[in-house]
Amino acid sequence: MTTSTRHRSNPEARAAKLSAAHDRLVEAVTSLTSSEDWLSYLGAMSRFHRYSATNVAMILSQRPHASQVAGFRTWQAMGRQVRKGAKGIAVWAPCTYKVERENESGETIEGKALGGFRLAYVFDVADTDGDPLPEAPAAARAELLTGAAPDGMWEYLVGQVEAQGYEVRLVEDLGGPNGRTTWGSRLVEVVTTDRSEAAMTKTLAHELGHVLLHAGAGGFTCREVAEVEAESVAYLVGSAFGLDTTDYSLGYVVNWSGGDHRVVLAVAQRVMNAAAMALAGLDTVGEEGG
Numbered sequence: 001m002t003t004s005t006r007h008r009s010n011p012e013a014r015a016a017k018l019s020a021a022h023d024r025l026v027e028a029v030t031s032l033t034s035s036e037d038w039l040s041y042l043g044a045m046s047r048f049h050r051y052s053a054t055n056v057a058m059i060l061s062q063r064p065h066a067s068q069v070a071g072f073r074t075w076q077a078m079g080r081q082v083r084k085g086a087k088g089i090a091v092w093a094p095c096t097y098k099v100e101r102e103n104e105s106g107e108t109i110e111g112k113a114l115g116g117f118r119l120a121y122v123f124d125v126a127d128t129d130g131d132p133l134p135e136a137p138a139a140a141r142a143e144l145l146t147g148a149a150p151d152g153m154w155e156y157l158v159g160q161v162e163a164q165g166y167e168v169r170l171v172e173d174l175g176g177p178n179g180r181t182t183w184g185s186r187l188v189e190v191v192t193t194d195r196s197e198a199a200m201t202k203t204l205a206h207e208l209g210h211v212l213l214h215a216g217a218g219g220f221t222c223r224e225v226a227e228v229e230a231e232s233v234a235y236l237v238g239s240a241f242g243l244d245t246t247d248y249s250l251g252y253v254v255n256w257s258g259g260d261h262r263v264v265l266a267v268a269q270r271v272m273n274a275a276a277m278a279l280a281g282l283d284t285v286g287e288e289g290g
Helices: 011-033 036-045 053-062 072-077 153-163 197-214 223-241 246-256 261-266 268-283
Strands: 080-082 089-102 108-124 128-130 167-171 179-182 187-191
Touching: 011 036, 011 223, 011 246, 011 261, 011 268, 053 089, 072 080, 072 108, 153 167, 153 197, 153 268, 179 197, 187 197, 197 223, 197 246, 197 268, 223 246, 223 261, 223 268, 261 268
Parallel strands: 167 187
Antiparallel strands: 080 128, 089 108, 179 187
16 A cells, blocks of 8 residues: 655635535435335344343254244244244243333323243244345445545554554454444454455554444433444545545445434544545645645
8 A cells, every 4th residue: 555645725615625525425324214115124134032141042043054044923924934843943032011101291102011032933934935125226335345445544544543542453254244342441443354455455444433433421312323433434534535435334234223314414523524634634744845
């Protein structure tokens, strides 16, 4: 990865460019998530339960390669049938009972209360036959970037990460993620295996977003918002360097935001502030070059 000089830029002009780039991201997310294909996909996915950490551990211990699990009747409702003899995966299901209580107006309303848990059984999609499950639209799939990164972008981002007191380390594998930031050891790791220079540089910009926005307990709200923020920073920083990350960033942001463009809008100012911080060093790079 080579280095190059960059001229000083007007911070106000850069802020305007960052705002315009963020508007393009919001517009792309809005357009995609209002499409019939995306709404159909969300409707199908909503039938799958979000399991607790305990149930996830139970599922993986019984079926390490399970991808999508649901109960017998849920699969039937989706046009698929559990194969005869398929072995169910045991999970804990809540037992509820009806209760009556008064609301603030003194009216009696019915509700549900948790009475404990029982063992229930779910089945992986691999144990079913029938109608194919809808796929997310192609534009909502995060595709790893290919090709080279803009000259000097990798070195510049490494410098920004190190300026925050973190070390950048290249690794072969992280078990799934392309990158990882570890607060305690102040370490940013970037996967190199089967990754292009552009993909690795985009990942480093994403992790820099985490470093600037989420270091310490005070900056981290929930995982979904944090990932939308970090990838939005990567998109804006990439735009400033001339690296188009749309093929990856759009799908990433759409899926972590749950397809709600309002999440992307809500984090706009934090994201643009972080991107401006990430790019502030460009004002002093290459000053002698004119």
